[in-house]
Amino acid sequence: MLKALKKMFGKDDDARSSVRPSASVEFETPRSASPAGHTPPAASLPDSPAPAEQAPRAATSSRQDKPRSDRPRRERPAKPVDTWKLEDFAVEPAEGKTRFHDFDLSPELMHAIHDLGFPYCTPIQAQVLGYTLKGRDAIGRAQTGTGKTAAFLISTITQLLTTPPPKERYMGEPRALIIAPTRELVVQIAKDALGLTKYTKLNVMSFVGGMDFDKQLKQLESRFCDILVATPGRLLDFNQRGEVHLDMVEVMVLDEADRMLDMGFIPQVRQIIRQTPMKGERQTLLFSATFTPDVMNLAQQWTVDPAIVEIEPENVASDTVEQHVYAVAGSDKYKLLYNLIAQNNWVRVMVFANRKDEVRRIEERLTKDGISAAQMSGDVPQHKRIKVLEGFREGKIRVLVATDVAGRGIHVDAISHVINFTLPEDPDDYVHRIGRTGRAGSSGTSISFAGEDDAFALPPIEELIGRKIHCEMPPAELLKSVPRTR
Structure with missing residues (x-):
């Protein structure tokens, strides 16, 4: 089945441009300062703009009518990490297991992983991170409880930490967007994201239906939004009212795509995705418990040359x-x-x-x-x-x-x-x-x-x-x- 899926995606992608701009090669770092372990594919190097070229994009006419907030633009203060060293997180290599140390993750992120008590990656984490930290799109088949949430969060956080934000930013412009079908799942993902970003300045927000709209709006107006986790309906509410703009999204995650299909959310998700950059200009990660023909059709529409990872349900x-x-x-x-x-x-x-x-x-x-x-x-x-x-x-x-x-x-x-x-x-x-x-x-x-x-x-x-x-x-x-x- 894996070979068939790779063949399904492989031929289409030959016709696509192999150049993905640095502003949209998520989990690849800026071309001028790629850290060890994050070297982008050779085909992507020519003609890639430098990070400084992101600033003009942030001030295009499509955002000239966006209201700037007069409120103080507060970022979450980073907690000091100088008292903690990577040596404090000692994990011995083990046969058949992948450590988080085996990836080039920031000290702030490793500190949070250490606090959460996760020395070794689960199978889907080990496989997914091997691709996504290099900037590739990915689709994963995995059940709840396999560690897929941490897989896409670690990848997303690494992208946001290694790529500087645009010099010109507006309130209500998330850099990473995570869409999930249920309120409980959104709340859980946001909670996990807060735990993993606790030693960084990244701000995490969550929007769900059934909660006070004005309270959610106030948090959006009070500080920049780096990672936004939302249900489709409530996100569209904010978007259609002009409170959230999705044209600066670098990473988009669709969790439980099969459930979104079952619940009839795909038309809403399509509206949301049309507001984000083109699929070659963002990184897209899609997770589903099943690889039905409908799910794979969506993946083909929304991703470019995705890595395919399957974790058997049994x-x-x-x-x-x-x-x-x-x-x-x-x-x-x-x-x-x-x-x-x-x-x-x-x-x-x-x-x-x-x-x-x-x-x-x-x-x-x-x-x-x-x-x-x-x-x-x-x-x-x-x-x-x-x-x-x-x-x-x-x-x-x-x-x-x-x-x-x-x-x-x-x-x-x-x-x-x-x-x-x-x-x-x-x-x-x-x-x-x-x-x-x-x-x-x-x-x-x-x-x-x-x-x-x-x-x-x-x-x-x-x-x-x-x-x-x-x-x-x-x-x-x-x-x-x-x-x-x-």
């Missing part, structure tokens, strides 16, 4: 997650769910259902029956989502009931069990669901309820993960009637 969860299936009548599913949680005294459980109305009913019944639960679906306002996630992380909420869309961006440590109240129709969603547990090498358990209405979904799931899942009848004590509550 490496994500099947080795760390113990998987069970209970054959149970639909009418007994709730009793089974209640008794599993109550009898085992589980304290951090995620329950997945296919529809929002199912999610609501499950959450309401658990709450009524004395188990602290909350729901996560597209109908829940953003401020409540944040509060729910914090309560779940802190253990105040024992059970989080979610749809696939809402659960895609949830990253909470120590989730002991994932329960599929209904099996998903898309096998890839099953892998995403059980990936909520067994994260970072820890063990976890998934339990799926196969009823008369959804048992047909099991064979495609088994085919995807490459093994059979033992199906059993639940013991009688797990089908006891739920105690009545007043």
